Amino acid sequence: MIPKQMIAHLPTPVEWMPRLSAALGGPKLLVKRDDQTGLAMGGNKTRKLEYILADAQAQGAKTLVTIGAVQSNHCRQTAALAARFGLDCILILYGDKPETMTGNLLLDALFGAEIHWTTREQRDETFNRVFNHAWQEGRRPYAIPLGASNALGAVAYAEAFSEMINQGVNPDWIIFASSSAGTQAGMVLGARRTNFRGKILGISVDLPRDELAMKVADLATAGAERYGEKYVFNPQDILVNDHYIGAGYAVLGENETRAIQFFAKYEGLLVDPVYTGRAAGAMIDLIEKQFFKPDETVLFWHTGGTPALFAQKYMDSFQEIVKPKL
Numbered sequence: 001m002i003p004k005q006m007i008a009h010l011p012t013p014v015e016w017m018p019r020l021s022a023a024l025g026g027p028k029l030l031v032k033r034d035d036q037t038g039l040a041m042g043g044n045k046t047r048k049l050e051y052i053l054a055d056a057q058a059q060g061a062k063t064l065v066t067i068g069a070v071q072s073n074h075c076r077q078t079a080a081l082a083a084r085f086g087l088d089c090i091l092i093l094y095g096d097k098p099e100t101m102t103g104n105l106l107l108d109a110l111f112g113a114e115i116h117w118t119t120r121e122q123r124d125e126t127f128n129r130v131f132n133h134a135w136q137e138g139r140r141p142y143a144i145p146l147g148a149s150n151a152l153g154a155v156a157y158a159e160a161f162s163e164m165i166n167q168g169v170n171p172d173w174i175i176f177a178s179s180s181a182g183t184q185a186g187m188v189l190g191a192r193r194t195n196f197r198g199k200i201l202g203i204s205v206d207l208p209r210d211e212l213a214m215k216v217a218d219l220a221t222a223g224a225e226r227y228g229e230k231y232v233f234n235p236q237d238i239l240v241n242d243h244y245i246g247a248g249y250a251v252l253g254e255n256e257t258r259a260i261q262f263f264a265k266y267e268g269l270l271v272d273p274v275y276t277g278r279a280a281g282a283m284i285d286l287i288e289k290q291f292f293k294p295d296e297t298v299l300f301w302h303t304g305g306t307p308a309l310f311a312q313k314y315m316d317s318f319q320e321i322v323k324p325k326l
């Protein structure tokens with residue numbers, strides 16, 4: 001057994017989406033509700049942080065140090081985790097520093113995180129500098145990588161995969177947003193460990209297909225080592241679709257806007273502008289292109305992210321759409 005701190009609300013429910021399925025004339029649709037994992041509004045990082053926190057505690061950490069984009073869900077959840085366990089939290093955020101604190105960023109501040117700003121280009125350098133400084137000051141920092149995607153993050157999603165199988169859920173396809181590769185790595189590892197026969201399709205949020213597939217394969221292999229198992233994963237066997245990156249990371253386009261509206265209107269469900277909206281939009285588009293067979297079951301693995309809906313830039317974009325309702 002690989003140690004973890006029990007934090008998440010598990011198992012997360014699996015629900016049908018009959019109205020969305022009917023509206024699209026598509027296959028049977030399921031949703032795995034990892035937006036309901038708990039820890040400051042939930043999301044996929046809760047599961048990963050359960051294992052990472054156990055490791056940090058074993059090493060005597062007093063400060064969690066991590067990195068992400070301005071509206072990082074991972075940073076928000078790490079900040080909440082630190083608050084809950086009486087640790088300090090240092091966040092290195094890259095991107096344009098906004099004028100007002102909204103969405104995830106507002107929550108980071110409420111959880112008492114110490115924030116350092118940098119650019120995407122200088123993020124590693126800044127991280128190392130801030131981390132070393134914290135070390136010299138005797139704050140016992142513990143580094144958590146981007147998206148909590150390391151071997152332990154992959155283990156967390158291998159376990160999540162077993163959880164789904166134990167729920168008696170056996171879809172033909174699993175679709176979700178893939179970015180720093182830990183979630184997808186864990187799923188492919190979990191699939192191997194459970195002899196799953198369906199397909200695991202990551203929708204890339206930012207990286208080109210080959211680059212993401214390579215990272216997924218490497219992390220899945222590293223995750224297997226944690227179990228003391230010798231599986232080797234090849235990038236050619238990893239399914240990644242990079243056709244939905246649009247204008248780039250965190251840029252809200254028509255694909256995401258439509259997905260957010262469809263999920264809201266037909267199922268009363270919220271998907272986010274950066275990750276799950278992009279992956280849900282891809283799923284909707286693939287259904288419309290008849291990519292799936294009518295008798296197949298497609299599971300949308302909801303990875304969270306909904307606080308970003310309330311980031312100023314996304315709220316502004318949505319005003320045009322909701323205005324007629326005023």
Ligand SMILES: *Cc1c(COP(=O)(O)O)cnc(C)c1O
Nearest residue numbers: 073179180181183275303304305
């Ligand atoms: C981090 C994140 C992802 C991507 O998970 P990775 O393990 O980084 O690939 C997907 N959705 C949401 C909401 C996230 O916060």
